[in-house]
Amino acid sequence: MATPRPIRSMDPYAEQFWSYTQIKEFRLQKCSECGKFRWPPGPTCDRCLSDEFEWTLMAGRGKILSWTTFHRSYFPEYPAPHTTIVLELDEGPLFAAYPVKIGPEDLSEGMELSLRWTDGLDEFGDYNLPVFGPLTE
Amino acid sequence: MATSLDRERLGPLKDSVAIVGVGETDYGSDYRGAGGKAVAKGEARYDSYTLASRALKRALDDAGLNKDDIDGLCVANLSSERACELWGMNPRWSGGGDAAQSIIEATMAINCGLCTTVALVYGNAQRSMNTAYGGSRVTGGGITSYFYYAPWGLTSQGALYALLFQRHKLLYGTTEEQLGAIPVAFRKHACMNPNAVMQKPITIDDYLNARYIAEPLRLFDYCLINDGGVAIIVRRADMAKDCRQPPIMVSGFGWSEENVDATQLRPRLKDFYHTAHRDVAAQVYPMAGVTPQDIDVFATYDSFSVHLLASLEGFGFCKEGEGGPFVQEGRIEIGGDLPCNTSGGMLSESYMQSWNHQPELVRQLRGGLGQRQVQGAEVAQYVHDVAGKCKSIIYTKGN
Numbered sequence: 001m002a003t004p005r006p007i008r009s010m011d012p013y014a015e016q017f018w019s020y021t022q023i024k025e026f027r028l029q030k031c032s033e034c035g036k037f038r039w040p041p042g043p044t045c046d047r048c049l050s051d052e053f054e055w056t057l058m059a060g061r062g063k064i065l066s067w068t069t070f071h072r073s074y075f076p077e078y079p080a081p082h083t084t085i086v087l088e089l090d091e092g093p094l095f096a097a098y099p100v101k102i103g104p105e106d107l108s109e110g111m112e113l114s115l116r117w118t119d120g121l122d123e124f125g126d127y128n129l130p131v132f133g134p135l136t137e
Numbered sequence: 138m139a140t141s142l143d144r145e146r147l148g149p150l151k152d153s154v155a156i157v158g159v160g161e162t163d164y165g166s167d168y169r170g171a172g173g174k175a176v177a178k179g180e181a182r183y184d185s186y187t188l189a190s191r192a193l194k195r196a197l198d199d200a201g202l203n204k205d206d207i208d209g210l211c212v213a214n215l216s217s218e219r220a221c222e223l224w225g226m227n228p229r230w231s232g233g234g235d236a237a238q239s240i241i242e243a244t245m246a247i248n249c250g251l252c253t254t255v256a257l258v259y260g261n262a263q264r265s266m267n268t269a270y271g272g273s274r275v276t277g278g279g280i281t282s283y284f285y286y287a288p289w290g291l292t293s294q295g296a297l298y299a300l301l302f303q304r305h306k307l308l309y310g311t312t313e314e315q316l317g318a319i320p321v322a323f324r325k326h327a328c329m330n331p332n333a334v335m336q337k338p339i340t341i342d343d344y345l346n347a348r349y350i351a352e353p354l355r356l357f358d359y360c361l362i363n364d365g366g367v368a369i370i371v372r373r374a375d376m377a378k379d380c381r382q383p384p385i386m387v388s389g390f391g392w393s394e395e396n397v398d399a400t401q402l403r404p405r406l407k408d409f410y411h412t413a414h415r416d417v418a419a420q421v422y423p424m425a426g427v428t429p430q431d432i433d434v435f436a437t438y439d440s441f442s443v444h445l446l447a448s449l450e451g452f453g454f455c456k457e458g459e460g461g462p463f464v465q466e467g468r469i470e471i472g473g474d475l476p477c478n479t480s481g482g483m484l485s486e487s488y489m490q491s492w493n494h495q496p497e498l499v500r501q502l503r504g505g506l507g508q509r510q511v512q513g514a515e516v517a518q519y520v521h522d523v524a525g526k527c528k529s530i531i532y533t534k535g536n
Contacts, residue, residue, distance in 0.1 A: 006273055006287035040285060040400050065406050066307065068299035069352040070290070074272035078290030086300055086402055094401040096286045104352075109307040120288060129288055 002121035006075045010124055013041030020055065021128040024117050028093060030056040039093040060115030062087030062095060062132065069104050087113060087132060101133040142420060151424055154244045155377035155384030155535055158200025158370035159496035160192040161332065164487035168264070168334045168363045178362065179267035185214055186223055188366030189260025193224065196368035201381030202254065207370075209252030211239040213259040213492070220258065228252070236369070236491040237521040237528035241390045243371040253373045259492040260366035268362065270294055280524050281400040295359055297405065297524075298441040299351035304406045305446060306353065308458065313353055315461035317344035319442040319477075320357040320484050322470045327481025329471070329509040334363050335485040358442040360483040367492035369499075377535065384535035385499045388516075389425025391417035395525035404525045413527035414451025417520075425531035427516055429453050432531075434501045434517040435475050436494040439482045445469070448520045452529075476511045494519050495530075502534050 008018065013029070017040075020027045028037050031045035032052035044051055067085040070078070083104045086096045099107065100116050113132035120129040167183070170176040189212070197203060210228040212220045217231050230251040232242040236259070243255035261268075269275055271293025275284055284292055305311045321341055327333035339357060347356040377384035393416035395404040404410055422428055429452060437448040446460030454475060455463040463469075469477040480486040480497035487493045498517040500506055521528040 006290065006292075008288050009281070009285050040281070046397060066300040066304040068291075068296050068303055068354075069349070070293075070296065071349040071352060074293060075287070075290055082290050084286070084289055084291040084296070086406060094398070094403050094406065096289060096291055096402065098289050098291070122288070131289070 002119040002126045003077075005077050005120040005122055005129065007122045008124060008127075009040075011041075013043065016055065017041045018124070018127045021117070021130065022126070024128055026058045026060050026115055026130050027055040028058055028091070029053040037091050037093045039095060059090050061112060062089040064107055064109060064111045064113065065094065067099070067104060067107050085113075085132065097131050099133060100131050101137055144423065147420070147424055150244060150248055151388050151426070152386040152533075153374055154247050154371050154387050155374050156369060156387065156495070156499050156532065157372045157377050157380040157382060157384055158196040158198075158202065158368075159499050160195025160197070160199055160368040161493060161496055162188050162191050162364070162366045164332055164334050164363060164365050165336065167365065176264065178264055181262070181265040183262045183265050183364050185260035185262045185366070186219065187260070188262060188364060189215055189220065189258045189368070190223060190366070192260065192366035192368040193256060193258050196256070196370050199382060200370045200372075202370060206254050207256045209243060209246055209255035211243060211255060211257040213239065213257075214261050215258070230255075235521060235523070235528070236367075236495050237390070237519060237530050238392070240369070240371060240387060240495070240530055241392060241528065244387055244390065247371070247373050253376060255371045257369040257371065258366070259368070259489065261490065262364045263488070264362050264364045271296070282402060282524070285400055293351065295354055295441060296351040297402065298443050299354040300402065301405050301409065301447070302443040303353055305409070305443070305458075305460075309461065311446070311458075311461035313355075314341060314345065315465060316358065316442055316446070317341050318464045319445050319469070320344055322464070322467075323439070323478050323482045323484045324357070325470060326479050326509065327485035329507075330480050330486055333481040333486040334361055335481060354441060354443070357484065360440045360488040361485070363487055365487050365489050365493070367489050367496060369495055383503055385502045386533050386535050387530060388533040389421040389427070389531035390529065391420030391424070392528045393417045393420070394527065399525060409447045409451065409457075410522055410525040410527060411447070411451040411457065413522070413525050414448060417527050417529045418452045421518075421529040421531055425516075425533065427531060431516050432475065432518045433514040434479060434498060434511045435477045435520070436482065436498055436518070437478065437520040438491050438494070438522055439478055439484055440488070440523075442484060444522060445477060448522055452520060471509060471511055479509060479511060491521055498532050502532055
């Protein structure tokens with residue numbers, strides 16, 4: 001049984017993003033006309049308003065921009081202390097997640113992390129959650 | 138923004154309307170309840186309409202007007218229809234939104250000739266109703282980042298501002314002790330304000346010894362959750378002299394939103410929303426004919442202390458990255474160079490989601506606030522910035 005997690009925000013584009021996670025593929029939409037990546041998923045390129053896009057496989061690497069540690073529990077699934085991070089992916093978009101196999105005391109500005117998968121379950125079903133950890137373990 | 142600002146049309150709106158009345162509920166005594174103990178969250182005592190109605194009555198009394206003088210209405214956190222029904226009003230125009238937005242919209246409606254006298258009314262029984270701003274009950278209010286990262290355990294506006302402050306620390310070396318000067322100063326102001334919820338001074342040690350909520354933000358970096366209502370009466374300038382109080386003029390305003398890549402948190406973490414701040418500054422100061430050096434009293438939206446750092450830097454009171462040193466040594470306290478959030482703000486007076494700042498600035502310009510009075514106050518500025526939805530109002534004393 002997969003790990004229960006707080007509910008995802010779902011729409012037709014988010015559905016597609018999460019369905020790729022079931023085969024552990026981290027894909028974001030890339031505009032077919034101007035090449036801009038977007039996140040969260042949506043119908044339109046914010047730069048050129050084109051609705052043509054490809055679900056493009058990401059390298060799964062990024063640099064740490066910031067982090068915060070919750071000392072109060074907001075979700076039963078994530079008892080305090082719980083640390084979350086924001087990365088700048090190599091392809092450009094920023095991506096929020098949580099760090100694995102590294103504690104908040106070892107995080108630093110610009111540190112490179114890479115993609116890991118962990119399982120998840122909510123009322124929309126099973127999926128895999130993209131999280132980030134050190135390049136070498 | 139590709140288009141340029143039409144200063145020729147905007148310019149004549151300077152001083153075209155005045156704030157003639159303000160009213161607020163009894164934040165402190167409502168919070169403490171019987172026996173002086175804070176009323177628990179969810180222990181319903183009020184609804185939002187009760188609080189809004191009380192504030193409206195007080196604002197009308199303050200202005201020396203009655204409800205039949207009101208021909209325009211902006212409500213916030215309320216249904217316009219129900220509010221009108223409760224108060225027996227059939228307005229010619231209605232709007233709504235945050236405080237600054239409502240003042241700008243009321244100014245536009247009055248200048249278009251749709252109405253002459255607008256009541257702006259807000260009520261929020263958020264403590265009685267146990268409103269949640271984080272966790273599984275959080276809602277977006279149009280802001281996707283508030284809930285989108287729930288699967289990773291990242292929600293709450295506080296955590297998003299913690300990310301902003303952490304980024305500021307990493308880029309500029311700003312310290313938590315420097316940030317602490319903000320809640321300490323606002324608490325000092327609240328202790329001079331008998332209507333403020335918080336009445337006990339805090340020191341920087343109290344601040345640093347308090348628990349983290351979303352690190353690096355601590356308990357005192359967070360706003361209150363309390364019940365209250367605020368009302369403001371905006372009237373056409375030539376009609377303002379008939380009122381009981383000296384008019385306080387709306388001399389400048391600006392509005393700019395920085396929403397591209399908002400859910401990615403790019404404007405928050407890569408820009409501290411300064412693009413919006415600079416765009417608003419380029420509107421509000423020239424329209425009012427002043428510069429940051431002319432501001433006698435300043436107030437910023439302060440659901441979290443770190444808002445002040447971002448707005449001081451973005452509006453040019455100090456250079457980018459220098460907000461931490463700027464807020465030290467009493468500079469932002471009453472008696473300092475730039476007294477900020479002199480009522481105690483949303484951290485220590487009342488969390489009225491921008492609304493309580495307006496009566497405070499109006500009263501500072503009217504004068505006579507005793508020990509809380511900023512001496513010689515003639516120009517006051519409010520800066521609104523909620524996740525990059527930025528506006529500003531400059532108020533001045535009428536002639």
